[in-house]
Amino acid sequence: MKRIKEQLAGIRKQGLFRELRTLSGPQEPVVIKDGRECLLMASNSYLGITTHKEVVAAALEATANYGTGSGGSRLISGNTVLHEELERALADFKGTEAALVFNTGYMANLGVISSLADQGDVIFSDELNHASIIDGCRLSRAKVKVYRHGDLNHLESLIAEELSGGRKLIVTDGVFSMDGDLAPLPGIVELARKYGAMVMVDDAHGTGVLGANGRGTAEYFGLKEQIDIQLGTLSKALGSEGGFAAGKEELIQYLRNRARTFIFSTGLAPGVIAAALAALKVVDLEPWRRERLKENANRLREGLTAMGYRVIPTETPIISLLVGEAETTVALARALDEGGVFAPAIRPPTVPPETCRIRVTVMASHTPEHIDRALEVFREAGRQVGLI
Numbered sequence: 393m394k395r396i397k398e399q400l401a402g403i404r405k406q407g408l409f410r411e412l413r414t415l416s417g418p419q420e421p422v423v424i425k426d427g428r429e430c431l432l433m434a435s436n437s438y439l440g441i442t443t444h445k446e447v448v449a450a451a452l453e454a455t456a457n458y459g460t461g462s463g464g465s466r467l468i469s470g471n472t473v474l475h476e477e478l479e480r481a482l483a484d485f486k487g488t489e490a491a492l493v494f495n496t497g498y499m500a501n502l503g504v505i506s507s508l509a510d511q512g513d514v515i516f517s518d519e520l521n522h523a524s525i526i527d528g529c530r531l532s533r534a535k536v537k538v539y540r541h542g543d544l545n546h547l548e549s550l551i552a553e554e555l556s557g558g559r560k561l562i563v564t565d566g567v568f569s570m571d572g573d574l575a576p577l578p579g580i581v582e583l584a585r586k587y588g589a590m591v592m593v594d595d596a597h598g599t600g601v602l603g604a605n606g607r608g609t610a611e612y613f614g615l616k617e618q619i620d621i622q623l624g625t626l627s628k629a630l631g632s633e634g635g636f637a638a639g640k641e642e643l644i645q646y647l648r649n650r651a652r653t654f655i656f657s658t659g660l661a662p663g664v665i666a667a668a669l670a671a672l673k674v675v676d677l678e679p680w681r682r683e684r685l686k687e688n689a690n691r692l693r694e695g696l697t698a699m700g701y702r703v704i705p706t707e708t709p710i711i712s713l714l715v716g717e718a719e720t721t722v723a724l725a726r727a728l729d730e731g732g733v734f735a736p737a738i739r740p741p742t743v744p745p746e747t748c749r750i751r752v753t754v755m756a757s758h759t760p761e762h763i764d765r766a767l768e769v770f771r772e773a774g775r776q777v778g779l780i
């Protein structure tokens with residue numbers, strides 16, 4: 393314990409100590425956090441459907457009919473018609489031949505990357521990719537070449553010098569989780585074609601949000617066909633739990649046989665699966681949610697920029713306010729909290745050192761009044777810590 397105590401003291405000294413915050417209710421614009429009411433500006437439930445009547449009803453009905461747990465891994469006894477219906481629906485949604493559901497987006501990245509790349513192969517990975525991609529790369533035992541964020545020239549220079557005969561895999565977030573910007577997918581796809589590489593896009597934050605029909609980053613860029621593996625999560629805009637990979641039938645068959653995070657873990661609970669299925673229908677039937685989400689994001693982004701915050705320019709519901717070092721970022725988060733806005737500080741190892749920030753997200757369920765109230769608190773808090 394002595395070493396653990398010393399390490400904890402070190403984490404505290406750097407201003408990087410983390411604690412859990414506790415909500416007593418669902419992901420709604422106004423939540424009770426640690427016993428106090430506040431505006432939730434930190435949820436990935438972008439479409440605001442974790443409390444949608446039909447989504448909740450579907451989860452309850454599936455639980456009543458199938459019970460609370462799936463009882464086994466998918467390849468043994470934990471596979472139900474609901475799981476298969478969801479995989480068909482996800483493939484249709486993404487416009488691919490097939491899809492495979494994993495228990496989380498994290499496990500999907502681990503399972504897919506470690507199945508596709510092995511010793512002798514090379515993975516090209518954006519420096520700001522999500523931790524689960526980084527961990528998938530580590531598990532794969534392939535050589536990993538990290539390219540500068542969104543830098544196609546750097547990516548090309550790394551691929552061009554790679555003359556080994558192994559498989560080449562380019563992997564990127566579609567929407568970067570902590571910056572909210574988009575990967576330059578058209579350029580990535582072009583390089584992949586030129587150098588014979590596979591492309592995998594983790595669209596955790598684009599699915600249900602981007603593109604005319606909410607299909608994600610690939611639809612936004614009009615690139616569905618050229619992306620070999622579209623990865624996603626059911627836990628953000630779709631308001632449920634789980635992750636998935638979508639692509640060609642044979643790729644999915646291969647993953648079913650090789651991806652250890654799929655094979656060796658109990659299938660998701662029927663209620664969770666049914667909620668995701670119902671959520672996919674909501675994406676189609678209620679396009680106003682995407683519109684509202686965009687309006688809310690624009691209103692907040694413009695307001696914060698006008699106030700003088702350093703806002704990373706994006707077109708997604710992720711709005712990152714760059715601060716720099718941890719101490720001021722934590723002070724700003726605390727001032728926001730005291731003002732009734734829940735938007736926590738993001739620090740290393742989630743983001744690179746000296747790029748500490750407040751990551752603000754909006755939901756379709758926020759009203760313009762919620763956004764304006766949040767802006768007032770941001771103004772007051774920013775002044776209090778001397779940032780604006």
Ligand code: PMP
Binds near residue numbers: 524627
């Ligand atoms: N990929 C990205 C880009 C993410 O932001 C996240 C969640 N933070 C994940 C994967 C993991 O998804 P899940 O939460 O479903 O495990």
